[in-house]
Amino acid sequence: MIIEIPTHSDFSIHNIPFGIFSTPTSSPRVGVAIGEHILDLVEVGNTGVFDFNLDVLNKSYLNAFIALGKSVTSGVRRSIQAWLQDDNGPLTAAMFVKQTDATMHMPIKVGDYTDFYSSIEHATNVGKLFRDPENALLPNWRHLPVGYHGRASSIVVSGTDIVRPKGQTRPDPEAPPVYGPCKLLDFELEMGFVIGKSSQLGQTITTAEAPDYIFGMVLFNDWSARDIQKWEYVPLGPFLGKSFASSVSPWVVTMDALMPFKVAGPKQEPEVLPYLQCSEDYNFDINLEVGLAPKGQAETIISRSNYKYMYWNQLQQLAHHTVNGCNVNIGDMMASGTISGKDEKSYGSLLEITFAGRQPLTLETGEERKFLQNGDELTLRGYAEKDGKRVGFGSVSGVILPSNS
Amino acid sequence: MIIEIPTHSDFSIHNIPFGIFSTPTSSPRVGVAIGEHILDLVEVGNTGVFDFNLDVLNKSYLNAFIALGKSVTSGVRRSIQAWLQDDNGPLTAAMFVKQTDATMHMPIKVGDYTDFYSSIEHATNVGKLFRDPENALLPNWRHLPVGYHGRASSIVVSGTDIVRPKGQTRPDPEAPPVYGPCKLLDFELEMGFVIGKSSQLGQTITTAEAPDYIFGMVLFNDWSARDIQKWEYVPLGPFLGKSFASSVSPWVVTMDALMPFKVAGPKQEPEVLPYLQCSEDYNFDINLEVGLAPKGQAETIISRSNYKYMYWNQLQQLAHHTVNGCNVNIGDMMASGTISGKDEKSYGSLLEITFAGRQPLTLETGEERKFLQNGDELTLRGYAEKDGKRVGFGSVSGVILPSNS
Numbered sequence: 147m148i149i150e151i152p153t154h155s156d157f158s159i160h161n162i163p164f165g166i167f168s169t170p171t172s173s174p175r176v177g178v179a180i181g182e183h184i185l186d187l188v189e190v191g192n193t194g195v196f197d198f199n200l201d202v203l204n205k206s207y208l209n210a211f212i213a214l215g216k217s218v219t220s221g222v223r224r225s226i227q228a229w230l231q232d233d234n235g236p237l238t239a240a241m242f243v244k245q246t247d248a249t250m251h252m253p254i255k256v257g258d259y260t261d262f263y264s265s266i267e268h269a270t271n272v273g274k275l276f277r278d279p280e281n282a283l284l285p286n287w288r289h290l291p292v293g294y295h296g297r298a299s300s301i302v303v304s305g306t307d308i309v310r311p312k313g314q315t316r317p318d319p320e321a322p323p324v325y326g327p328c329k330l331l332d333f334e335l336e337m338g339f340v341i342g343k344s345s346q347l348g349q350t351i352t353t354a355e356a357p358d359y360i361f362g363m364v365l366f367n368d369w370s371a372r373d374i375q376k377w378e379y380v381p382l383g384p385f386l387g388k389s390f391a392s393s394v395s396p397w398v399v400t401m402d403a404l405m406p407f408k409v410a411g412p413k414q415e416p417e418v419l420p421y422l423q424c425s426e427d428y429n430f431d432i433n434l435e436v437g438l439a440p441k442g443q444a445e446t447i448i449s450r451s452n453y454k455y456m457y458w459n460q461l462q463q464l465a466h467h468t469v470n471g472c473n474v475n476i477g478d479m480m481a482s483g484t485i486s487g488k489d490e491k492s493y494g495s496l497l498e499i500t501f502a503g504r505q506p507l508t509l510e511t512g513e514e515r516k517f518l519q520n521g522d523e524l525t526l527r528g529y530a531e532k533d534g535k536r537v538g539f540g541s542v543s544g545v546i547l548p549s550n551s
Numbered sequence: 552m553i554i555e556i557p558t559h560s561d562f563s564i565h566n567i568p569f570g571i572f573s574t575p576t577s578s579p580r581v582g583v584a585i586g587e588h589i590l591d592l593v594e595v596g597n598t599g600v601f602d603f604n605l606d607v608l609n610k611s612y613l614n615a616f617i618a619l620g621k622s623v624t625s626g627v628r629r630s631i632q633a634w635l636q637d638d639n640g641p642l643t644a645a646m647f648v649k650q651t652d653a654t655m656h657m658p659i660k661v662g663d664y665t666d667f668y669s670s671i672e673h674a675t676n677v678g679k680l681f682r683d684p685e686n687a688l689l690p691n692w693r694h695l696p697v698g699y700h701g702r703a704s705s706i707v708v709s710g711t712d713i714v715r716p717k718g719q720t721r722p723d724p725e726a727p728p729v730y731g732p733c734k735l736l737d738f739e740l741e742m743g744f745v746i747g748k749s750s751q752l753g754q755t756i757t758t759a760e761a762p763d764y765i766f767g768m769v770l771f772n773d774w775s776a777r778d779i780q781k782w783e784y785v786p787l788g789p790f791l792g793k794s795f796a797s798s799v800s801p802w803v804v805t806m807d808a809l810m811p812f813k814v815a816g817p818k819q820e821p822e823v824l825p826y827l828q829c830s831e832d833y834n835f836d837i838n839l840e841v842g843l844a845p846k847g848q849a850e851t852i853i854s855r856s857n858y859k860y861m862y863w864n865q866l867q868q869l870a871h872h873t874v875n876g877c878n879v880n881i882g883d884m885m886a887s888g889t890i891s892g893k894d895e896k897s898y899g900s901l902l903e904i905t906f907a908g909r910q911p912l913t914l915e916t917g918e919e920r921k922f923l924q925n926g927d928e929l930t931l932r933g934y935a936e937k938d939g940k941r942v943g944f945g946s947v948s949g950v951i952l953p954s955n956s
Contacts, residue, residue, distance in 0.1 A: 258704050263787060277786070284785055289728050290719050294787035295700035295794070299663050299878050300752055309753045311875035314695050314824060323694050325824045328875075347705055347796065348714045348955060374875065380689055381682070382668060382699035383788020389700070390875040391752065419719060419730045470716035470733075470779065470795040471955070473704050550753060550876070 148230055148237045151181035156529050156538020159230055160406075162223045163362070163397035163539075164208055167248040174206045174251050177243070178226055179397050179540070184248055185226065189241040196222070207255040208398060209477045212342050212361050219342075219361070220402050250396035252303040253364070254340055257475045259301060259392075260467060261336075261368060262293040263483040264458035266412070271486060271498045276376070288416065291458035291466050293483075296368075297389035301479065303396050304542040308369055310520065310549045311390035315373040323377060327549040330372035330503065331518040334484040335436050335494030335526055337453050338366035339460050340398055341478040348471040353424045356461040359474065363404065365395040365434075365526045365542040366481045372497055372517070392481075395526075395542040403537045407431045407530035409454050418462070421469055428459040432539075434485060434528045436494070438509065441521030441545075446509040448499060451485050451492045453528070520548045553635055553642045556586035561934050561943020564635055565811075567628045568767070568802035568944075569613055571656040574648055579611045579656050583631055584802050584945070587650055590631065594646040601627070612660040613803060614882045617747050617766050624747075624766070625807050655801035657708040658769070659745055662880045664706060665872060666741075666773060666793075667698040668888040669863035671817070676891060676903045681781070693821065696863035696871050698888075701773075702794035706884065708801050709947040713774055715925065715954045716795035720778040728782060732954035735777035735908065736923040739889040740841050740899030740931055742858055743771035744865050745803055746883040753876040758829045761866040764879065768809065770800040770839075770931045770947040771886045777902055777922070797886075800931075800947040808942045812836045812935035814859050823867070826874055833864040837944075839890060839933045841899070843914060846926030846950075851914040853904060856890050856897040858933070925953045 151158060157179040167184050168174045177184040191200040198218055202210040212219060229235040263269055266283070269292075273282030286292060310331055316323040342361025345351055351359055368388060375387025411429035432453035439445035458466075463480060484494040493499045496517050500507050503516035518524065523545045529538030556563060562584040572589050573579045582589040596605040603623055607615040617624060634640040668674055671688070674697075678687030691697060715736055721728040747766025750756055756764055773793060780792025816834035837858035844850035863871075868885055889899040898904045901922050905912050908921035923929060928950045934943030 258702055286721075286728075286782055286785070289721075290783060292783070292787055292790075294790055295702055297663055297700055297877060298703075299880055299883070300876075302752065309876055312755070313875045314871075316691075316694075322821065323691075323824065325826055325874075347707065350717070350955070371875065377691055378695065378697070379786070379788075380691070381784070381788070382697055383784075383786070385697075385699055386871070386875040386877065389872075389877040416727065419728065421730055466719075466791070467794075469730075470718045470776065470791040471705075471714055472702060472791065472794040475704055478704070550755070 148239065149181060149183055149242055154536060155181045156536065156540050157181055158536050159227055160535045161399060161403050161537040162226050163399040164211065165253045165397045166206060166208060166251040168251065169243055169248050176203045176205065176208060176211050179245065180230065182245055183242040184245055186241050186243060190236065193236045195236045206251065208253050209255050213476050216342060216358065223400060223402055250303055253396055253398050254477050254479065256298040256301050256479045257477050259296040259298040259479045260293050261296045261481045261483060262291050262458065262463050264291050264456050264463065265483055265485050266457040267455065267488055268484040268486040268494060268498065271493065275497065275502045289418065291463045294383045300389055301392045301394060304393055306393060306544060307547045308391050308544040309547045311371050311374065312549050313371065313374040313386050314377060316377045317373065328371035328374055331546065332370045332372050332496045333518065333524045334368035334370055335434060335449065335451060336366040336368050336481045336484055337363055337528065338394060338479050338481040339363050341474045341476055344475045345468060345473050347473040349468065349473065350471065351464055351468040353422065353461040353465045356464040357401065359464060360401055360460055362398040362400040364398055365528050365539045367393040367524065367526055367542050367544065368481060369393065393542050393544045395539050397540055399537060399539055404430050404530065406532055406535065407537065411459050412457055414457065421465055422462050424459065424461050428461045429454045429456055430530065432528050432530045434526065437525040438515065439523045440509065440511060440513055443511045445525065448507060449491065449493055451487045451494055453485055455485060455487050456482060518546050520546050522546045553644065554586060554588055554647055559941060560586045561941065561945050562586055563941050564632055565940045566804060566808050566942045567631050568804040569616065570658045570802045571611060571613060572653040573656065574653050581608045581610065581613060581616050584650065585635065588647040589650055589653055591646050591648060595641065598641045600641045611656065613658050614660050618881050621747060621763065628805060628807055655708055658801055658803050659882050659884065661703040661706050661884045662882050664701040664703040664884045665698050666701045666886045666888060667696050667863065667868050669696050669861050669868065670888055670890050671862040672860065672893055673889040673891040673899060673903065676898065680902065680907045694823065696868045699788045705794055706797045706799060709798055711798060711949060712952045713796050713949040714952045716776050716779065717954050718776065718779040718791050719782060721782045722778065733776035733779055736951065737775045737777050737901045738923065738929045739773035739775055740839060740854065740856060741771040741773050741886045741889060742768055742933065743799060743884050743886040744768045746879045746881055749880045750873060750878050752878040754873065754878065755876065756869055756873040758827065758866040758870045761869040762806065764869060765806050765865055767803040767805040769803055770933050770944045772798040772929065772931055772947055772949065773886060774798065798947050798949045800944050802945055804942060804944055809835050809935060811937055811940065812942065816864050817862055819862065826870055827867050829864065829866050833866045834859045834861055835935065837933050837935045839931065842930040843920065844928045845914065845916060845918055848916045850930065853912060854896065854898055856892045856899055858890055860890060860892050861887060923951050925951050927951045
């Protein structure tokens with residue numbers, strides 16, 4: 147090995163995720179996370195080992211690199227895996243930067259962003275809290291992957307502070323609405339996948355074709371202002387309750403790296419329409435956890451969930467999204483919706499964990515939380531592990547700042 | 552005048568809208584519509600009259616030109632107005648192309664697209680048809696400009712054929728959903744405005760600041776698949792019922808050109824919260840009409856409406872959109888929602904005109920329509936006129952093609 151990779155690192159030799167980093171002496175560029183280091187792909191490219199235009203590596207976003215196509219990008223990943231184990235290969239110690247010396251940037255220029263609602267546990271929990279406990283799941287839910295268009299401009303990279311949004315709410319349904327800082331600020335534990343190949347307007351991507359269009363995945367925190375959302379969302383869906391920010395982890399883990407962790411999804415009943423049926427499993431066993439740390443204090447793990455719980459998988463989401471001819475572009479982001487498991491310890495939002503604030507959560511510090519408070523740091527983490535091989539996502543964090551005056 | 556401008560042209564000397572055109576001998580570039588011609592701004596720039604980087608004119612989208620800022624782009628407009636009347640100025644006949652010899656392209660690279668729902672007549676009509684006739688307007692409607700995120704990738708320029716979308720519907724609420732071509736295909740008469748200045752995440756744009764962020768306007772047809780929409784849209788809003796296509800007119804009419812047509816909007820009751828109050832009028836008296844032509848037959852004008860009917864104006868829409876700190880970028884598109892007037896002859900969708908298909912419309916050809924049929928050409932037109940000065944948008948058209956097999 148050219149460099150040492152700590153045991154249990156998310157960024158093992160089996161992973162090789164791509165991201166955009168800079169250092170005090172280098173502009174934003176494509177890198178690969180490996181152990182506690184980043185391999186600078188511009189420096190690797192300068193040795194002449196790549197047969198594509200090196201400009202795609204010297205960019206502020208991964209989009210141009212991804213546009214080379216999977217035959218190229220998958221090849222780059224395999225080559226790096228081989229070179230890391232080849233003391234006589236092209237890699238030298240000077241091509242590695244310590245992650246602690248680098249700044250990570252938003253990895254993708256997101257064109258359109260779609261948020262699905264594909265966890266049956268989450269949809270059921272929210273339906274009980276917001277609508278009818280007896281009919282929590284709406285009639286369409288088991289027939290199609292419900293989703294909506296989200297705001298792409300406000301997707302930010304991990305580490306970006308989250309300013310508490312202001313807006314209009316109606317805390318008293320008998321009184322007029324009021325304006326002010328959100329009082330019910332929440333996170334949502336999600337994962338997102340990144341489109342790696344563009345389609346044409348009018349074209350439908352089948353579930354069989356879909357894997358070719360998916361480049362990789364990130365952790366995704368869909369910050370939510372529950373009081374703003376509740377007042378605004380009928381009849382056209384979430385808008386300002388979500389659009390103030392969403393946060394993503396900086397390393398895009400490729401689907402290549404995740405293939406060993408494929409598992410079957412939940413049985414779908416009733417049977418779905420043919421255009422939503424899949425001939426392969428496409429759920430992934432990815433352990434997820436959520437940590438909440440009040441300002442200057444230790445973190446409490448407030449939820450442990452798993453991406454394998456998804457009722458609707460990515461192939462179904464993409465086939466449904468394009469069944470009407472809607473085109474997708476490289477860099478589009480499709481998020482899962484909140485990933486909740488079956489019990490309270492696996493819920494993916496404070497809304498669910500605290501039953502809409504009715505049952506406060508006690509942190510290990512002794513503090514209580516119904517929703518997020520200023521100074522709180524919220525972190526999502528995720529990794530897959532099997533047969534001693536670990537492929538992880540690192541984390542996505544954000545600290546809540548008070549509203550602007 | 553260097554060239555002749557027909558009386559009653561939408562593209563009078565008072566207009567000077569910007570667009571992207573190409574010809575068999577020139578690549579896509581910035582042009583200005585004037586009468587039946589296009590002034591090629593690359594050719595104008597080559598004379599040395601502009602003091603900005605001419606690269607922004609040699610682009611496939613207006614975004615870089617708009618990014619020069621209003622002080623520059625408004626100056627370009629005023630200069631062109633002066634030069635058109637100056638026989639000794641920099642313009643020569645060779646700089647003009649006939650519109651019939653040019654191909655128009657999508658004028659803007661749209662980042663995020665938002666669709667509002669700001670016509671009280673439309674919201675009331677739809678509420679009656681889809682929900683409760685007694686409580687057609689939902690409780691939030693008069694307190695905030697309801698809106699949702701739309702799909703940016705599928706916004707196309709006038710003249711692009713519209714393939715009838717396929718998807719999932721549930722015509723019989725007692726039976727399982729079915730898959731197939733949309734049977735209730737509709738248009739929506741809207742206008743869109745284009746963001747001309749970017750804001751930062753966390754920044755709020757006040758109604759007083761908003762005019763500085765708005766570059767200009769286009770006609771906007773928000774094609775809608777009513778049967779798909781009806782089944783999918785609860786609880787997260789419209790998705791595939793809209794995302795298959797939206798069409799825009801090719802010429803972006805600047806707010807500068809529209810200022811003479813400013814009028815007061817409808818009185819808002821109850822009074823809106825302070826962040827939504829405006830110190831200036833910002834409705835516009837823009838005559839709108841909708842034409843429907845069955846394949847190979849004459850067009851019937853099926854609706855005449857006006858943009859001045861909007862209950863919520865652009866300043867309120869933009870202030871609301873950013874009140875939570877959501878950032879906007881140059882090229883973002885914000886559409887009005889369907890612009891319906893008070894009576895049936897001014898409704899902005901077939902859903903409303905035919906009362907959801909219950910009362911078919913008879914065209915001048917004798918044919919009936921409940922919704923759009925294959926081969927139909929649907930055209931929106933709009934213009935403002937006052938004191939003999941006309942500023943028009945031209946049109947946005949699309950022909951319905953059968954679904955792909």
